[in-house]
Amino acid sequence: MKAMQGKTGWALLLAAAIAFPLVVPNSYFLTVMTLAFIYAIATLGLNLLTGYTGQLNLAHGGFMAIGAYTVGILTVDHQLPFWLAFALSGVVCMAFGYVVGVVSLRLKGHYFSIFTMCVGYIIYLLIEKWEGLTHGTVGLIGIPVPAAIGPVTFDSVPAQYYLVLTFLVIGMFIMHRIVSSLLGRSFLAVRNSDALAEALGINLMRTKVLSFVLSVGYAGFAGALYAGQVRFLGPDIARTDVTFDMVMAMLVGGTGTLLGPLLGAVLVPWVTQTLQFLQDYRMLVFGPVLILLIIFFPDGIVGSYLKKQARRAAAARRGQHVSARPGNVQPPVPTTRPGAENA
Template sequence: MKAIQGKAGWILLLAAAIAFPLLVPNSYFLSVMTLAFITAIATLGLNLLTGYTGQLNLAHGGFMAIGAYTLGILTVDHQMPFWLAFVLAPVVCMVLGYVVGVVSLRLKGHYFSIFTLCVGYIIYLLIEKWESLTHGAVGLIGIPVPAAVGPLAFDNVQGQYYLVLGFLAAGTFVMHRIVSSLLGRSFLAVRNSDALAEALGINLMRTKVLSFVLSVGYAGLAGALYAGQVRFLGPDIARTDITFDMVMSMLVGGTGTLLGPLLGAVLVPWVTQTLQFLQDYRMLVFGPVLILLIIFVPDGIVGTFLKRQARRAAAQRRGQLAAGRPAQPAPVATTRPGAENA
C-alpha cells in the first residue's frame, strides 16, 4: 500500500490500468474490469457525500439509472447524437439531485438515509411503470456505442475499456481537486459537526446540497457510460441493491479517501466473480467475510493503513522527544482530503 502513495503511486496505478488489456487480452475480463471502473466512478461520487460530508444517500443507484436512461431515451427514441446525450445525462441528474437535495437534506442522520431509500424505490417504480417514456419492463434496446472521436473508435471491448478508464482518471483528478480545496474542507467541517461548521460561517444547507449535486453528477456520468457499454437497459439497473453494492465497495476500501472507493469498487466485483461457482451460496461466504472486515477493519483497507501509518509516525515522534532530539513533523489526520496522496 505504501508503494502506491503520492503522485508516483497514482502514475503507477494508471500505467498498470493502461497495460491491463495488453497483459490480459481476454474480452470477458476486460468487460468485468470496465464495469468495475464504471462502478468506481459512481462510488467516487457517493464517497464525496458520505465520506467527506457525512450524508448517506441510498438513492445513488437510482440516479445512476436516471443517467443511463437519459442517454438511452435521447439516443434511441429521439436519435440525438451520442455525445450530446452523454453530456446531458449527468446534467439531468444534477438538476433532479438539486430538487431532491433541497427537500431531503432538511433531515439528518438515518432520517435522511430512509428518505433517500424511498426516493430510490420511487425511481425504480417510475422506470418500471412509465412505459411511454422508459419502455417499462421491456427496456431500452439498441443503444448506440459511443461515437468515434477522430481516429479513436469505441465499438469494441478494448476501446470501451480505455474510454471508461479515461473518464475514471479524469473523475478521480477532479475529485482530488475538490476535496483538497477550501470547498472540500467545508464538506469535512459539515461531516464532523453541523454546529462547528455554522460557527465557522459555513452555510450548511448550501454546502450539503452542493455535495449532493456533485455526487449524483458522478452517478449520472457512470450511468451514461454503463448505457453505452451494455447497450440495453431495464428497470433492474435502478434496484436498491446497486446502491448497497457501492456502499459495500466504499466500506471495503475506506470512506473519506480517494483510493479507498477505487480499490473497493475494483476488488468487490472480482471477488464476486471468483465466487460465481458457488451460485446461490456465494453470499454465504462473501457475507461473513464482509462482516469480519467491518468488525476488524472498520476504516476499510486504505483507511486502516493510513491510521496505522499516522500512529507509527506519532510513536516515532514521541521517541524522538524522549531522546531529546527534534521531532519530525507528523502527517496530518488520516482522513483529511487527499491523505493517501501525501
C-alpha cells in the first residue's frame, strides 16, 4: 500500500489500467471492469457528499438513472447526437439535484437520508409508470454507442473500456482538485461541525447544496456512460439496491479518501462475480465477509491504512520531541569493553 501513495502510486495504477486489456483480452472481463469504472465514477460523487461533507444521499442511484435516461430519451426518441445528450445528462442531473438539495438539505442526519431515500423511490416510480416518456417497464432499446471522436470509434469492447477509463481519470483529477482546494476544506469543516463552519464564516446551506449538485453531477455522467455501454435501460437502474451497492463500495474502500471509493467500486463487483456460482446464496457469504471487514476495518481498507500511518507518524514525532528536550542527553556508548585499555 505504501508504494501506491503519491504521484508514483497513481501512475502505477493508471499503467495497470491501461495494460489490463492487453493482459486479459477476454471481452467478458473487460465488460465487468468497464461497468466497475462507471460505478466508480458515481461512487466518487457519493463520496464527495458523504465522506467530505457528511451527508448520506440514498437517492444517488436514482440520479444515475436520470443521467442514463436523459441520454436514452434524447438519442432514441429525439435523435440527438450522443455527445450532446451526454452533456445535457449532467446538466439535467445537476438542475434536478439543485431543487432536491435546496429542499432536503434543510434536514439533518438520518432525516436527510430518509428523505433522499423517498426521492429515490419516487424517481423509480416515475421511470416505471411514465410510459410516454420513459417507455415504462418495456425500457429503452437501441441506445447508440458513443459517437466517434475524429478517427477514434467506440464500437468495440476495448475502445469502450478506454473511453470509460479516460472519463474516470478526468473525474479523479477534478475530484482531487476540489478536495484539495479551499472549497474542499469548507466541505470538511461542514462535515466536522456545522457550528464550527458557521463560526468560520462558511455559508452552510450554499456549501451543502453545492456539494450535493457536484455529487449528483458525477452520478449523471456515470449514468450517461452506462447507457452508452449497456444500450438498454429499464426501471431497475433506479432501484435503491444500486445506491446501496455504491455505499457498500465506499465503506469497503474508505470514505473521505480518493483511492477508497475507486478501490471499493472495483473490488466489490469482482467479489460478486467470483461468488456468482453460489447464485442466490452468494450474499450469505458476502454479507458476513462485509460485516467482518467493517468490524476490523471500520474506516475501510484505505482509511484504516491512512489512520495507521498517521498514528505511526505521530508516535515518531513524539519520540523526536522527547529526545530533543534539555536534560535528555544520553552518555556516549563506549566503543570498547571496560578495562580493555589495560588488557
